[in-house]
Amino acid sequence: MKKILSICLSLAVIFAVTTAFNSPEKTNGLGIGDKASDFSLKNVDGKMVSLASIKDAKGYIVVFTCNHCPWAVKYEDRIIKLHNKYAPMGYPVVAINPNDPEVQPEDSFDKMVSRAKDKKFPFVYLLDEGQKVYPDYGATKTPHVFLLDKNLVVQYIGAIDDSADDASSVETPYLENAIGAVMKGQPVEMAETKAIGCSIKTKKAKKS
């Protein structure tokens, strides 16, 4: 009887400890194979956009990016090229600015509108008003890419390529490789990569 009791007790302890240690990780957004949730955010043209509202999409290149971050700016031209190349094949870029404009005024909706106009963004550029979408996805920085398939299942998370500073010296175009694999219905070889980026600007993250 004592034995059974002690086994039960130790099992309970193990269970409690593992759940306690596992739970914080679970809340950190999407992983590969998870289903992303759709959203409805305001585009720079003033219209509300959801993933479902984008017609003929076979997938989505969701890029968390912004105006102010020099590292995101370095990728602007490459994001435009990606959209121009892959949108006709059914994989449009959906750019989302996750920053709180009150913390980073450069990322206000008006500034987004003028940036999109200046650079002639061919893709939608949405403001994550209220900052609800980025934590849901688990974006932590700009730029930060989530490649979704038609069913909004995450196929790739991470960097655009391996050379932020200089587009001409890219050796591995991580994102394009992933898109290529998804288009062929193959598993993505490097489904997760990491890159340096600007932290997402939020009032909550500020230390007291």
Next chain:
Amino acid sequence: MESRNFDLRKQYPFSIVRKPMILSAFRLSFILCAVMTFFIIGTSHAQKAVEVMTLEEFQPVLQQDNDTVYIVNFWATWCKPCVAEMPYFEQLHAKYKDQKVRVILVSLDVFRQLETKLIPFVEKNKIQSRVLMLNEKDPNKYIDKIEPSWSGAIPATIFYKGKKREFVEDHFEDLASLETIVLQLTKS
């Protein structure tokens, strides 16, 4: 003849009249030495301002197994919150420099901007903490090796003493919050 020369030398003790060739060569070598000394001091000064390292060279910096608390901050000149929090790291360095506390500022600026951006920034702001530049092109190849839980957003800071380690992927807004972590590690 001789007495005339002698007179001249008396008049000009370091005159080049008597042995013009040898003395000018001596002078030349002296000037050369001086120039070289200045050059060496100059370059070592530049080297001291920023140490450039590959990931392999940098990794031992994160694994110094002694009783010193190391504060390793990842930043870049282009990162505004990094630049904003730098004074607190400098204050930490100044306050604890006589104790077993060492601040290391690791710049993730690109190598081609070492001379044009990073060194001028360090000199203009008179940064007193140790400054390193991690000279690696692809962050995907080094982020996990530095800290697996790091997403790649900067600023980010590792605090460690021996095997004890704290990682903060956020910015600091005062010296006190840095000190809290340092003191925890000091006591442990």
